[in-house]
Amino acid sequence: METTLDRAESHLKGYEKLTQDWISKLRSPSEQDRGELRQIYIDNAxxxxxxxxxxxxxxxxxxxxxxxxxxxxxxxxxxxxxxxxxxxxxx
Structure with missing residues (x-):
């Protein structure tokens, strides 16, 4: 049986790639990434x-x-x- 801890770990691993993608975009954004990040920032300001x-x-x-x-x-x-x-x- 899958324990609660196993389910939580599996759930968190799903966000690992998303987090790594964000870190990569923030460290060295392309022009498109820069524009998208700027727009997200402005939309939420x-x-x-x-x-x-x-x-x-x-x-x-x-x-x-x-x-x-x-x-x-x-x-x-x-x-x-x-x-x-x-x-x-x-x-």
Whole structure:
């Protein structure tokens, strides 16, 4: 008979390959892996920090809208610098 310990060990071995694949991808990711890992990270992020000038960049076009936009040191920003981040906010 298979014991509880044997079943648990068998179950954990199923995750061993998955874990090794993740470690391999994280240590030396291909361009596709890098893009997929970045997207997973971003999809699960609660807060994204970026400068007002970076928000207009190519890498930021994938973000549609944010629930809230906070502009730090807004008194130092010019109105054009604030425009694009402000347009990304829902409210």
């Amino acid at each position: 609660n807060v994204i920090g970026i400068t007002c000038s970076q928000v207009a960049g190519y890498g930021f076009k994938e973000f549609n809208n944010f629930d809230t936009v906070i502009i730090d040191e807004v008194s130092k920003c010019t109105p054009p610098e604030i425009l694009i981040p402000a347009l990304k906010g829902k409210n």
